[in-house]
Amino acid sequence: MSTGLRTARTARSWSQERLVREIEQYARRHVTDVASTGSLRVYVSEWENGKRAISDRYATILRRLLGITDTELRSSPPKTISTPATADGYDELLNRIDAAGSVSESVVKTFNDQTELLRTMDRQMGSAGLVDQMQGHLAALEDTLNFAVLPTARRPVALALAGASTLAAWQAIDSGAIERAWRHYELAKRAARDAEAPMYLAHAMAEQAYVLCAAGRPALGVELVRDAQRTLADAGSPRLRAWLHATEAELCAHAGMPDDCRRALEAAEAIIPATPEDRDPDMLSIFLNASHLTRWRGNVLALLGDDEALTSLYGALEVMDSTFIRAQAGLYSDLAQAHLARAEYDEANSHLRQARLLANRTGSVRYRRRIEQLSARL
Template sequence: MSTGLRSARTARGWSQERLVREIEQYARRNVTDVASTASLRVYVSEWENGKRTISDRYAAILRKLLGVIDRELRDTEPAPAAQSADGYDELLSRIDAAGSVGESMVKTFNDQTELLRTMDRQMGAAGLIDQMTGHLAALEDALNFAVLPSARRPVALALAGASTLAAWQAIDSGAVERAWRHYELAKRAARDAETPMYLAHAMAEQAYVLCEAGRPGLAVELVRDAQRTVGQSGSARLRAWLYAAEAEVCAHAGMPDDCRRALDAAEANIPPGPEDRDPDMLSIFLNGVHLARWRGNVLALLGDGDAVTSLYGALERMDPTFVRARAGMHTDLAQAHLTRAEYDDAHTHLRQARLLASRTGSVRQRRRVDMLSARL
């Protein structure tokens, strides 16, 4: 029985019939052949009941549609690599290849991460699963066989940035165990690169996994440990981001006073102006508009009526290419309106949030929408 396929499908809120339609639409978009509708219905049922093995061709389609890696789709563990009796030639070949990774190759890795980040922001993570998996594998391979620190550090830094992106994509896809493992990889890479800023960022984002797993108190401790890790050596934008993250997890932990203090600290640290990227911390997007949206999200979690004003102001000024973030903002507005018993407005924003979450394949946002819809 393929519980992986069934779990990924139900996490999206899709019926088997919807999955069949999505496979057919994918085939039309990509000009590829699939079985007839009647046959696909049988295939999906048999895949989920263990009566038919998912072929590699259909697995490639399903991974992109559902945003899962092959192991999650097929419920299998990766096979151990075959070992030869004498592997020194292969080992030295890999060491030589890793040693030849220069600045241009590292730049190519970083450019690929940035491209995947842009595509994820606009379209969602599901369709990028194979590209991201291959990208991480290439970076890990380059790092594993790089010997000297001068060769390891730039590759490790590139891996730290790519791993945090992959982890956040996994959270959005509902794959929390994969997200946790990616964050552990990001932390190891950041330590190898000797970059406290990237380490602190990975630690604070990992706190979201704890928070959504029902351990917000532990998440607060992890974010504060991240703040101590970077201290005053981090950029002002990163410190503002860490305070905002602390405020959000404090809200989930039922710590309103700590939450408001952290929000004030974030406001005090955010650099002025519209720029949202830090040259030393490209993984973070944060300026006054983003922080206003974040503040609205936190106030909505606290049940504060001022959340509506903050969120509407941020929505008007938000970059339209941040499609997934807009889905989150509409969800936040729905929650804020529900707190004020403004049910028509809440319903309007939930409808918008559901459409955008469906467009980006965000399991995380869909769950929030479903929970709030149950309150209407």
């Protein structure tokens, strides 16, 4: 039985009929052949009930549509063909060690460039269609690190792996794959420790707190963020420290800690750099400037039901980068929540419609769930 297919389908609130339509639309966009509508209906039912194995061709389509890995899609991992070891494995081992030891700066730059490309595609189009690419990217990085012996070879690869793993984890959160997200964050933390990089470690720890929040343990998430701040101490850039305070504020809002929440917001606003640049040169995963923080402040105040949320959110809407598609879905969701707190249902409904369009465009399970929760209050 393919419980993974059923779980991913229901996470998107798709019926089996909707999944059939999505498969057909994918086939038309990519000029590929699939079975007839009637046959696809039978296939989907049989896949989910264990009466038919998912072929590799359909598995590729389903992974891209649903944003899941092959292991998550199938009831058991696909079988692999093992190859016999030669010379008791020592020759192969030494070849791998030699190859990892000779990784040049240009190769590491290629790894980081690929992470950046995946980050840009995720920001503009969503993560659902990137699962295979991201899994392959992480596997290549982890494989290189596993066979790098000396610190001079390990550290740059470990840094690249830490950055890529946190991106993969955030994409997994957005796809509703919480266990995968947790494992990616654990990989990111191990890589950051290997690289002796407290900024990367603190970032991974704080983002991992969102998994705890989504699982219903926001107070534990607050403690994890604060532990990340202690881990960083004064070693991080002002932008990263502001990001950590803003993360703490958001988690405190979810945990019902309004006073702590406001103190954390004030701390973030006190140290955010005044320049318009949003990218942290020391931590490329961080996008944060005063405008972004204004939007974040509105999000947090909306969670608290504070009337000041609307001022921050509408101000952020005016300067929002149009390429941050998923972030726009979040901003419109925040506006809807703020208007709901004021019983302004027409305005809330208007923003929810816009949020739903953008969330559907990126395939964001995380925002779709939030939109459904807010819609239930109308």
